[in-house]
Every structure is written in C-alpha cells, then in structure tokens.
Amino acid sequence: MKIEISEMLSFLRENFGSLSANLVPLWHPLGFVSCVIDEVSSSHIARVHYWPEGERRVKNPDWPIHTHTYRLESLVLAGAVRDLQYRVQPGTEWCEYSVSYYSGGSEIVRTPNEVDTFAEVDELRRSGSRYEVPRGVYHQTLVPHEQSAVTLVLLTDHSSDAPKVLGSKLAERYPYDRISFDRERFWGAIKEALGNQLTNAGKGRS
Numbered sequence: 261m262k263i264e265i266s267e268m269l270s271f272l273r274e275n276f277g278s279l280s281a282n283l284v285p286l287w288h289p290l291g292f293v294s295c296v297i298d299e300v301s302s303s304h305i306a307r308v309h310y311w312p313e314g315e316r317r318v319k320n321p322d323w324p325i326h327t328h329t330y331r332l333e334s335l336v337l338a339g340a341v342r343d344l345q346y347r348v349q350p351g352t353e354w355c356e357y358s359v360s361y362y363s364g365g366s367e368i369v370r371t372p373n374e375v376d377t378f379a380e381v382d383e384l385r386r387s388g389s390r391y392e393v394p395r396g397v398y399h400q401t402l403v404p405h406e407q408s409a410v411t412l413v414l415l416t417d418h419s420s421d422a423p424k425v426l427g428s429k430l431a432e433r434y435p436y437d438r439i440s441f442d443r444e445r446f447w448g449a450i451k452e453a454l455g456n457q458l459t460n461a462g463k464g465r466s
Contacts, residue, residue: 347398
C-alpha cells in the first residue's frame with residue numbers, strides 16, 4: 261500500500277516524544293542535519309532534514325548536485341528551500357561520481373562519465389509547500405547560510421542503482437564520516453516547526 265507524506269507528518273507528531281528521546285540526528289554530506297524517523301525496507305524511508313541557522317557541515321569538496329535511487333517527496337515544515345532540478349547530457353562541465361556506503365559514512369568514486377547540466381526547475385519552496393524529485397534526476401536543495409529550514413521527506417520507489425554526484429576531476433575518491441548533531445537543538449527546532457504548521461493550518465481554517 262502506498263504511503264503518503266501526510267501519514268508521516270501524523271506519525272512524527274504522534275510519536276514525537278519517543279522519537280526525540282531515542283533518535284540521534286547526523287550531519288549529512290550535503291551540509292544539513294538528517295534523522296531517519298521511519299523505515300520499512302520494502303516500502304519507504306521517512307527523514308527529517310534541518311538546516312541550522314549559521315551552520316553547515318558539507319563534504320570537501322562541496323559538490324551539491326546529486327541523484328537519488330528513490331522518488332523523493334518533500335514537505336517544508338519551516339523556512340524556505342530553493343529546489344533546483346537538472347537535465348544532463350554528455351559534455352565536459354562535470355564528472356560523474358558514484359556513491360557507496362560504509363558503516364558510519366559514505367564515499368564518492370569517480371566514473372568515466374562527463375556531462376553538462378541544464379536547470380529545468382528552479383523554485384523557492386516555502387513553509388507548507390510540497391514538491392517532488394523523481395528518481396534518478398539530478399538536483400540540489402539550497403538554504404542560505406544565515407537562514408534555517410526544516411523539511412519532512414518521504415523516499416519511495418527504491419532501485420538498486422548507485423546514487424550519483426557531479427564534481428570536477430580533482431581526485432579519484434572522497435570519504436565523508438557522518439557525525440552526530442546536538443539532539444536537543446535538533447528536536448527543539450523540529451518541535452517549533454510542527455507548532456508553526458499547526459498554527460498556520462488553524463489560520464487557514466479561520
């Protein structure tokens with residue numbers, strides 16, 4: 261049965277106490293903080309993403325354009341994110357790197373493929389809005405360093421293909437160890453975002 265992101269929002273609200281007490285958020289290579297709140301291997305993964313104001317921990321080098329091996333649906337809970345999605349074709353602008361995972365981190369390894377990118381979606385997604393990134397589409401999500409944002413993401417329709425990242429020809433491979441982020445600060449921001457969602461929903465009904 262297909263899971264809906266609205267169900268995951270309800271799950272987050274209803275189980276907030278146990279989730280915040282037991283789950284540890286981790287820095288993601290793309291610079292935000294991520295926490296898996298629900299995972300069913302045959303169905304879906306649900307995560308909360310948080311961009312803390314004035315703080316990012318990106319991989320070095322910082323190459324933000326990437327693909328996913330699943331369909332991504334995102335609900336913006338607080339702040340705003342810039343959604344950029346790209347079409348690619350053979351060219352010389354970027355080199356494709358393949359992502360592999362190990363316990364506690366990930367690594368990107370250069371492939372022989374080179375491509376050019378063309379932005380086909382460039383939208384500012386504000387609090388309360390939903391959007392989708394199809395499986396295998398190159399994209400990036402931007403939040404200015406001086407701003408914060410919170411999103412709930414639902415990942416479905418998984419494939420066995422490796423994710424890809426676009427970068428330059430600097431080296432063969434780059435590792436990234438995922439370290440923990442302050443739990444109280446993370447869950448405090450999520451609680452505030454959920455409260456804002458309820459407040460805005462109430463205003464919409466008045």
